[in-house]
Amino acid sequence: MSTQPDLLYSEEEEALRAAVRDLLTDHCEAAGVIARTESDAPHDLALWKSLTEGMGLAGLLVPEALGGQGATHREAAVVLEELGRAVAPVPYLSSAVVATEALLDGGDEELLGRLASGRTVGVLAVGLHTPPGPARRTARLENGALHGGLTGVADATAADVLLVPADDGGLYAVAAEAATVTPQVSLDLTRPVATVTLDGAPGRRVGDAEPAVRRALRAGAGLLASEQLGVADWALTETVRYLKERKQFNRPVGGFQALKHRLAQLWLEVVGLRAAARAAADALATGADTDVMVTVAQAHAGPVAVRATEEAVQLHGGIGMTWEHPAHLHLKRAKADSIAYGTAGAHREALAALVDLRAP
Amino acid sequence: MTDAAELRSRTQELLAAHPPAGTGRLEFLRARFDAGLAWVHFPAGLGGLDAPRSLQAVVDAELQAAGAPDNDPRRIGIGLGMAAPTILKYGTEEQKRRFLRPLWTGEEVWCQLFSEPGAGSDLAALGTRAVREDGAPSGPGEAGSGGSWVVNGQKVWTSSAHVARWAILIARTDPDLPKHRGITYFLCDMTDPGVEVRPLRQITGEAEFNEVFLTDVRIPDSRRLGEVGDGWRVAQTTLNNERVAIGGMRLPREGGMIGPLSKTWRERPELRTHDLHQRLLKLWVEAEVTRLTGERLRQQLAVGQPGPEGAGMKLAFARLNQEISGLEVELRGEEGLLYDDWTMRRPELVDFTGRDAGYRYLRSKGNSIEGGTSEVLLNIVAERVLGLPAEPRTDKDVAWKDLAR
Structure with missing residues (x-):
């Protein structure tokens, strides 16, 4: 490995972060997010509109000629860090990354342009738990119409278009209203999953399923690490802030060595996650060493984000156990993310083949 | 500002004037130092050119391509990594000119006389005494006027003391002040008849470290580094550089201890189990x-x-080394029951990845102790990075002589 990935944030990336954070500070505060989870509109479509039509962020991965911003995974990763920090209930990873990547592999430029604008939300109809690789469950194509049932599809209730891998090897675009989308009671309140039932739904072939799904899930897995970084960084920052203020035994709780060491260890893990997430985003952008970097990031990110949010709940004490405090939103997101696009264990297994450390 | 192109051309001039093939090693290293290509971020005249540190790689690559000798940095790590930055920051012009050149060329090896049996993590509690003889300054801020200091005490964990020509030393010059304020920093001549070096055998079987006994060691005041009583602050420069030196090496993928473990895994399929596989990954x-x-x-x-x-x-480096080397001993099964050699030796340099898995396992135990224990480093992260409050302390404002020990 003679060339090293660029692991820093450029000035432009920092400016992008600041802009996204400002928007989220004003329009995505915790109390509102908590209230929305039990409303009949779990996705914040006004916020989605500000992020996409207002800032053009849905088109970061799409070339300018096709109506996008012509940016790279590095910028999309920064957006995801901030969306993770705020556990923003918007279908960014699903539509602007995963579905967009699937279409970038195929050739439907018109649909791609609509996704890039954010006016159309696209969702790849594959269970969120699916690791990168070919889709395992596909719909049946009979007489030009699609049949089948899928479960655990993230953000499907917000979708306008579903991208369905079918058993003829094609990837089909299906209008959401032609399918039956039913929300499932989801662990992650801010990225709910749903069942998708196709009962003779008409579909339009937009590409080959195998390479499109492979590409889409790899990008999803790689950039998920940046979302997990945002979640973990929120948990660490909030917990440190709280422990400086919270007093027991006539001292700030954060001055007790047992807690200081736990937080210092957590900081070390988050620092590692930042390097791994940047490496994965940079590898997706440059195409160099991508499989290994994405796999390493996903083998590391899940457990770190889960631990960070578990520590946040524990170290906040009783208040961390309440519905009112946002720590549970981050815990639920981190736990769901640890399954999304393959568990850490699944990625380690993939790594065994990639770096030639074979099983017995 | 010196740029890469200029450094390349200066390096080529050096190579033209002193072709490595026809020049003695030391002669070449001295010429390189005098050309300002030793450490380019150092000042001109002291082995550098006031250039950005990142440009050193340009010089190193040119010299390596030309087959030029290097200064064997692993043998003189304490001098390069700890003594040199401290002398550069706090030394007098005379001290810088006297010490930096032979330090860099490796003609003079350095060691570090800091830790004591009673002062480990609490280094500022050190009890080695330096007492002024006539002529040395009596308090902070006074200029040196000749004379010397007489040093008595015991130091420990001193790598390279048995080959060192010089030592960086901190000693207590005023026991009536609180402990952080009564310390002074010296450059100690290891050939002084009062310096006795005894090997300290460690769990690996060898003696990479030493105990150093100082009995009426005389140090001229001209070898004091920094002001009298300012030794703790001067020592921070040394310690910060030590931590960078231990954790900051640039490695390729599988460049550290994971390399030998991965190699063993690939070459010895008969050793593989599912449990080991999960832990390896x-x-x-x-x-x-x-x-x-x-x-x-x-x-x-x-x-x-x-x-x-x-x-x-x-x-991170300490924990990883320990876990990886521990796994490799276990992976080796019956061979893990063996050890290459317990013979008492005094190595001149330390290679954490050298020798066999058993040695690496035992040597890496020191990685979480040397240069600041992991427990102290976690405190540093918690307080300086995360801004968490310090533990309540009872030792900061008490005269050193009145502390419990």
């Missing part, structure tokens, strides 16, 4: 993430954004 991922973290830190330093990640690198 976890450690491989952690090693790669730690490598990337170090790389990110270097990229931040190169563009002048020093990040707090440095404090964490040594922590």
Whole structure:
């Protein structure tokens, strides 16, 4: 490995972060997010509109000629860090990354342009738990119409278009209203999953399923690490802030060595996650060493984000156990993310083949 | 500003004037120092050219391509990594001119006389005394006027003391002040008849460290570094550089201890089990993430954004080395019951990845102790990086002589 990935944030990336954070500070505060989870509109479509039509962020991965911003995974990763920090209930990873990547592999430029604008939300109809690789469950194509049932599809209730891998090897675009989308009671309140039932739904072939799904899930897995970084960084920052203020035994709780060491260890893990997430985003952008970097990031990110949010709940004490405090939103997101696009264990297994450390 | 092109041309001039093939090693190293190509970020006249540190790689690559000798940095790590930056920052002009050149060329090896049997993590509690003889300044701020100091005490964990010509030394010059304020920093001549070096055998069987007994050692006041009583502050420069040196090496993928373990795994399929496989993959991922973290830190330093990640690198490095080498001993099964050699030896340099798995396992136990224990480093991260409150302390305002011991 003679060339090293660029692991820093450029000035432009920092400016992008600041802009996204400002928007989220004003329009995505915790109390509102908590209230929305039990409303009949779990996705914040006004916020989605500000992020996409207002800032053009849905088109970061799409070339300018096709109506996008012509940016790279590095910028999309920064957006995801901030969306993770705020556990923003918007279908960014699903539509602007995963579905967009699937279409970038195929050739439907018109649909791609609509996704890039954010006016159309696209969702790849594959269970969120699916690791990168070919889709395992596909719909049946009979007489030009699609049949089948899928479960655990993230953000499907917000979708306008579903991208369905079918058993003829094609990837089909299906209008959401032609399918039956039913929300499932989801662990992650801010990225709910749903069942998708196709009962003779008409579909339009937009590409080959195998390479499109492979590409889409790899990008999803790689950039998920940046979302997990945002979640973990929120948990660490909030917990440190709280422990400086919270007093027991006539001292700030954060001055007790047992807690200081736990937080210092957590900081070390988050620092590692930042390097791994940047490496994965940079590898997706440059195409160099991508499989290994994405796999390493996903083998590391899940457990770190889960631990960070578990520590946040524990170290906040009783208040961390309440519905009112946002720590549970981050815990639920981190736990769901640890399954999304393959568990850490699944990625380690993939790594065994990639770096030639074979099983017995 | 010196740029890469200029450094390349200066390097070529050096090579033309002193062709490595026809020049003695030491002669070449001295010429390189005098050309300002030793450490380009040092000042002109002291082996550098006031150039950005990141450009050193340009010079090193040119010299390596030309087959030029290097200064064997592993043998003189304490001099390069700890003594040199401290002398540069606090030394007089005369001290810098006297010491930096032979330090860099390796003609003079340095060691570090800091830790004591009673002063480990609490280094500022040290009890080695330096007492002024006539002529030395009596208090902070006074200029030196000749004379010398007489030093008595015991130091410990001193790598390279048996081959060192000089030592950086901290000693107590005023026991009536609180402990951090009564310390002074000296450059100690290891050939003084009052210096006795005894090997300290460690769990690996060899004696890489020493105990150093100082009995009426005379140090001229001209070898004091910094003001009288300012030794603690001067020592911070040394200690910060030590932590960077231990945790900050640039490595390729599988460049650290994970390399030998991965190699054994690939070459010895008969040793594989499912449990070991899971643990191997976890450690491989952690090693790669730690490598990337170090790389990110270097990229931040190169563009002048020093990040707090440095404090964490040594922590991660220590834990990884211990877990990886421990797994390799276990992987080897029956061979893991053996050890290559317990013979008492006094190595001149330390190679953490050298020798066999058993040695690496035992040597890496020191990684979480030397240069600041992991427990102290976690306190440093918690207080200086995260800004958490310090533990309540009872020792800061008490005269050193009145502390419990």
